[in-house]
Amino acid sequence: MKIALLGYGKMGREVEKIALEQEHSIVLIIDNENDWLEKGEFLKECDVAIEFTMPAIAIENIRRCFDANVPIVVGTTGWYDQFQEISDLCVSGNKTLFYSTNFSIGVNIFFDINRRLAALLEAYPMYSPAMVEIHHTQKLDAPSGTAITLANDIIAANSRFTKFTEADPGPGEIAIQSIREGNVPGTHTITWSSEIDQITITHEAKGRRGLAAGALMAAEWVQNKNGVFTMKDILNM
Numbered sequence: 127m128k129i130a131l132l133g134y135g136k137m138g139r140e141v142e143k144i145a146l147e148q149e150h151s152i153v154l155i156i157d158n159e160n161d162w163l164e165k166g167e168f169l170k171e172c173d174v175a176i177e178f179t180m181p182a183i184a185i186e187n188i189r190r191c192f193d194a195n196v197p198i199v200v201g202t203t204g205w206y207d208q209f210q211e212i213s214d215l216c217v218s219g220n221k222t223l224f225y226s227t228n229f230s231i232g233v234n235i236f237f238d239i240n241r242r243l244a245a246l247l248e249a250y251p252m253y254s255p256a257m258v259e260i261h262h263t264q265k266l267d268a269p270s271g272t273a274i275t276l277a278n279d280i281i282a283a284n285s286r287f288t289k290f291t292e293a294d295p296g297p298g299e300i301a302i303q304s305i306r307e308g309n310v311p312g313t314h315t316i317t318w319s320s321e322i323d324q325i326t327i328t329h330e331a332k333g334r335r336g337l338a339a340g341a342l343m344a345a346e347w348v349q350n351k352n353g354v355f356t357m358k359d360i361l362n363m
């Protein structure tokens with residue numbers, strides 16, 4: 127594939143490494159607004175764009191890919207308050223958007239375990255969930271997109287919960303604590319506690335490779351498809 131990298135930070139560079147190992151070509155690298163002015167016109171020659179930038183930037187980059195008719199795989203998190211508008215734009219214009227809060231296969235399996243555990247515990251109100259997510263200090267958004275997905279999945283699977291909170295949880299609320307330290311690539315822990323015991327599930331990323339490999343897998347999968355897709359579509363979960 128001829129790939130455009132939108133964002134050449136930690137994730138963009140990791141995607142580049144794996145793309146080159148897999149003999150794809152990186153034909154365009156955009157890492158700031160000036161790059162867009164200088165070489166943005168080459169976007170339309172790419173088979174796919176892979177976007178890892180910043181919450182405030184992602185929306186504009188998605189629009190640019192729609193305009194250029196280039197499928198876009200978005201890893202940036204923190205822009206989902208505008209998801210519906212972007213999704214409608216994609217569908218009405220016959221464009222291609224693949225998004226995920228987390229491209230790692232392990233995390234997507236963890237999402238499934240989380241949904242099942244939340245559904246199992248619906249019948250046992252003595253158990254209450256709490257989540258802790260830990261990431262490196264440069265991460266801009268909190269809670270992480272992955273933590274928000276996990277919380278929303280609990281809400282969808284267990285009618286006892288209706289929202290998440292970063293404060294002390296009230297009835298029906300799931301507490302999320304975000305910790306920013308060192309160079310941690312991403313750790314998510316959910317604990318369901320009762321007075322007599324607790325059940326804990328954890329996913330701990332050892333690096334960024336799984337995330338970057340998943341984004342590339344998505345970029346290949348999305349070729350010749352129109353619409354809005356996410357990891358569930360690839361993994362049949």
Ligand SMILES: NC(=O)c1ccc[n+]([C@@H]2O[C@H](COP(=O)([O-])OP(=O)(O)OC[C@H]3O[C@@H](n4cnc5c(N)ncnc54)[C@H](O)[C@@H]3O)[C@@H](O)[C@H]2O)c1
Pocket residue numbers: 132133134135136137138156157158159178179180181183187200201202203204226227228229230264265266267337
């Ligand atoms: N979905 C996932 O699996 C996943 C995995 C890791 C990180 N993320 C998310 O991806 C995003 C990027 O993460 P990162 O660790 O690579 O961040 P980073 O800060 O290392 O890189 C972001 C890059 O975007 C560039 N940038 C700024 N403005 C731009 C513009 N207008 N156009 C193109 N590029 C521009 C910056 O120069 C920077 O190099 C964050 O939102 C992070 O939370 C998602």
